[in-house]
Structure formats: C-alpha cells, structure tokens
Amino acid sequence: MSKYHNSLGLHDLMFKRIFSSHNALISSAICDSFVLYKRISEQYVNKDILEYIRTLIPEVIVRKTRIEIEDKGCLKSVLQWFKKDFMQWVPRDQKCESCNLLMSFHSVKGNSWKVRNTERYKCNNCHSVQTFPRYGNIQRIAETRTGRCSEWSMLFGAMLNSMSIKTRIVHDYLDHCWNESLINGKWMHVDSTLDYPISFDHPYYYEQNWGKKYRYVLAFSSNILEDVTTRYTQQWDIVQQRRKNSPKSIEEYAANYSKI
Numbered sequence: 001m002s003k004y005h006n007s008l009g010l011h012d013l014m015f016k017r018i019f020s021s022h023n024a025l026i027s028s029a030i031c032d033s034f035v036l037y038k039r040i041s042e043q044y045v046n047k048d049i050l051e052y053i054r055t056l057i058p059e060v061i062v063r064k065t066r067i068e069i070e071d072k073g074c075l076k077s078v079l080q081w082f083k084k085d086f087m088q089w090v091p092r093d094q095k096c097e098s099c100n101l102l103m104s105f106h107s108v109k110g111n112s113w114k115v116r117n118t119e120r121y122k123c124n125n126c127h128s129v130q131t132f133p134r135y136g137n138i139q140r141i142a143e144t145r146t147g148r149c150s151e152w153s154m155l156f157g158a159m160l161n162s163m164s165i166k167t168r169i170v171h172d173y174l175d176h177c178w179n180e181s182l183i184n185g186k187w188m189h190v191d192s193t194l195d196y197p198i199s200f201d202h203p204y205y206y207e208q209n210w211g212k213k214y215r216y217v218l219a220f221s222s223n224i225l226e227d228v229t230t231r232y233t234q235q236w237d238i239v240q241q242r243r244k245n246s247p248k249s250i251e252e253y254a255a256n257y258s259k260i
C-alpha cells in the first residue's frame with residue numbers, strides 16, 4: 001500500500017475500489033474531485049467550521065446581505081467584499097519578487113483531499129522558491145486567503161452557509177467551479193471570482209463569453225449530487241451529443257456519490 005492510500009479515509013478507499021474493479025479506464029482525477037467536493041460539502045454543514053468562518057465576515061456585510069436578500073433576492077455586498085477586500089488571486093504565471101523573472105513551475109501531488117497538490121515555483125536566476133498548497137480544508141483556505149476558482153468557491157460557499165444561506169459547490173468538469181445559493185426557494189448562480197453583477201445570476205455567462213463546451217455541470221451537497229447542466233447552457237442538444245462521445249466515468253461516479 002502506498003502512502004497515498006494510507007492517508008485516504010476508509011470510505012475514500014472503498015469508493016476507489018468500487019471503480020478500479022470494473023472500470024479499466026478509471027480516471028483518478030475525476031474520482032478525486034468527487035471525493036473532494038463531498039468533503040467540502042460536509043464542511044458546509046459542520047457547525048464548528050461554520051462558526052469560525054462566520055467570525056471572518058464583518059458585521060456590516062452580514063447586515064447588508066440580509067437586507068439585500070429580503071428586498072431584492074440578490075447577493076451584492078458579500079460578493080464585492082470577498083473579491084475586493086478578502087481574497088487574493090494566485091496567478092498561474094508567478095514572477096520572482098527580487099528578479100522580476102518568470103519562475104519555473106512544477107506540481108507535487110498531495111496525499112489527500114486536504115492538500116490536493118502543492119505548486120512549486122522556482123526562480124532560475126536567484127533560486128528562490130515559492131509554494132502554493134492547494135487546500136481542501138476550508139479553515140486552511142480561510143487562513144491563507146489566497147487561491148484560484150476552487151479555493152474561492154470552496155471558501156465563499158462556507159461563508160454563505162455560515163450566514164445560513166444554503167450554498168453548494170458547482171464544478172463544470174472543464175476548468176472552473178463556482179457556487180449556487182438557495183434564495184427564495186431557488187438555486188441561484190453565484191461566482192465570487194467575477195465582478196458584480198456578473199457574479200450573481202448570470203448562468204449563461206461562461207458559455208456566451210468563455211466559449212464553454214460543457215458535458216457535465218454538477219452541483220454537490222453533502223448527501224446528494226445534482227446534474228445542473230441545463231441551467232448553464234442554451235445549447236442542450238449539442239451538450240447531449242458531446243455526452244454520447246465521452247467516457248461514462250462521470251456518470252458512474254455520480255451514480256455512486258452516496259457511497260463516497
């Protein structure tokens with residue numbers, strides 16, 4: 001048994017076995033993502049974690065958010081505060097602080113969903129090194145206040161849940177993730193990485209502006225997983241065609257989500 005397996009929980013391991021036994025084309029990355037989002041969703045209902053996360057949000061933002069939801073059924077202040085005042089974006093191209101030269105990059109695989117992998121940047125001139133651990137542990141993300149769309153959406157979802165706004169994490173199985181919040185009984189698109197008002201209730205934004213070619217857009221909760229693709233596409237016929245020509249592994253994992 002490798003270190004990697006030892007560090008996974010029993011359920012994670014069982015989940016991997018279910019598939020490795022009958023699916024030779026198992027995609028480890030997809031499997032890891034299901035485990036990750038399940039663990040994120042469990043943190044979204046963990047009282048201790050939410051209590052801590054709640055302390056990070058200024059009271060004035062909490063108050064404004066309550067009023068906005070009640071009056072307009074939208075989120076604005078908390079989205080703006082999170083993007084402008086709280087989080088920092090980690091660019092893919094890192095420059096050395098002393099030499100101002102582009103650093104070389106490699107990724108070291110982590111040993112569980114808690115540290116998915118660590119990005120390591122090295123300056124070839126002065127040999128200084130910078131690291132960026134990709135955490136799945138929400139408290140760690142909140143301490144570092146840095147990341148890309150996955151860290152942003154994982155933490156922002158926890159912030160909304162900490163204010164009793166039911167929120168889940170959404171992944172497009174291309175290269176982006178965001179959130180959905182249950183507002184007035186309806187799941188709304190929420191993307192803390194974008195500028196308001198695009199960050200709220202603009203579900204077709206990615207397809208229209210980034211040319212997204214979806215197969216699956218999935219929304220994760222602690223106990224269920226929902227295929228929400230139709231909410232994000234105006235080209236459902238084309239998406240269905242794409243699904244016919246793609247491996248079935250996502251559907252298989254999805255069908256077994258409760259076992260993770």
Ligand SMILES: [Zn+2]
Nearest residue numbers: 096099123126
């Ligand atoms: Zn340097």
